[in-house]
Amino acid sequence: MTRDAGASTGSAGASTGNARLQDGSRSQNSRRQLIAEHVLEHGTVTVTEIAALTGVSVMTVHRDLDELARRGVLRRFRGGVSALPSSVFESNLDYRLGVRVAEKEAIARSAAGLVEPGMSVLLDDSTTALALAGLLTATVPLTVLTNARRVVDVFAGQEGVRLIALGGEYSHTHDSYLGVPCVEAVEALAVDLVLVSTSAMDARMTYHQEQDVVLVKRAMLGSGARTALLMDHSKMPRTALHRLCPVADFDHVVVDARTDPRLVAELRKQTDVRVAGDDASRP
Structure with a gap:
């Protein structure tokens, strides 16, 4: 005893x-x-x-x-x-993985509602898309396309998932593949849903600080029948060096609950906006 x-x-x-x-x-x-x-x-x-x-x-x-x-x-x-410089720290994956984790997870849970079995989905190399990837492993059958190495790791070997990795020039900063080969690979695709994030947006426009990343994201958005933007409140309202595309070009925008309600109201004049954790935001 x-x-x-x-x-x-x-x-x-x-x-x-x-x-x-x-x-x-x-x-x-x-x-x-x-x-x-x-x-x-x-x-x-x-x-x-x-x-x-x-x-x-x-x-x-x-x-x-x-x-x-x-x-x-x-x-x-x-x-x-x-x-x-902002182009260094905002792009660094190790830094991005450690910030706004709870907000990104909430956004990912809300965005998962856009994905249905049988769809083809394209995920970019954002940490929010990585959070979403972990929630989609049971949404099968599913075709997943991505340029992000860690997203590939999430789905590799998953039963019922057809996984297509998009190649290009490897970026250590992003742990993903970029450049002309990646753009050309994306431009050959036609997918059901594209889900991306970016480094900044205001009520009308989205931005990113790196030209190579902008080119890949634009190609991704052009390949989708529907598109969704995943953004936490710390990225808005802000701007960066390069314009990506107007907010109105997205079919859906998913934000977290700490986003300024006035900005949410402005965004809703242009597209479907879902506030993570707010059931009323879902159509």
Whole structure:
């Protein structure tokens, strides 16, 4: 009995320890996201300022900055840190995978309602499309086309899924395939539904900061009988260097619940808008 009680106590202690580790991991990720957003907003900040902002030690700040610099989000210098150009940090997959995770998952759940068994769907290399991919593995039969390596990994070997990987020049930043070969492959297709995201939009237009990505996304949108744009609130209202296409060109726009209601109202004048978690937004 004593041994059982001791084992039970040990198990409880291990559970508590695991919970603390998970909380610590979430806290670390949240803190690093806060740091990244603060630096991106202010351009250049000092280590002391970040320590005051986050309430952790200077040593912990240095570890956080080292990791963010390793991911390509920020640039270190003696005593501080500065933001890399938007074309670098906004495209970095490691950075994008760690931000607005809950919003992207909510958008993905709403967008999954657009997909029916038997359809052919084209997913781009956005992290929101990656979140959606994980929800579609049971929607079979399904034909999935994508230029994103991680989306390919999601569907590889899935029963009932016909998977077509779109080749091109490999981009380490995006972990996907781009360039002229990818555009030409996409232009040869005709699919039921295209689901994409992009880096910025306002009430009338969508944008992206990279020309090569714009060309691939335009080709994708041109290949679909229907198109859907998946956007979290942090991307709007914003602009980027290159215009992608007007909002009105999309058949559906899916946003998260934190999107400004005034912007949602403007978007609804142009197309079908679904607010993730808002059943009233669904026709």
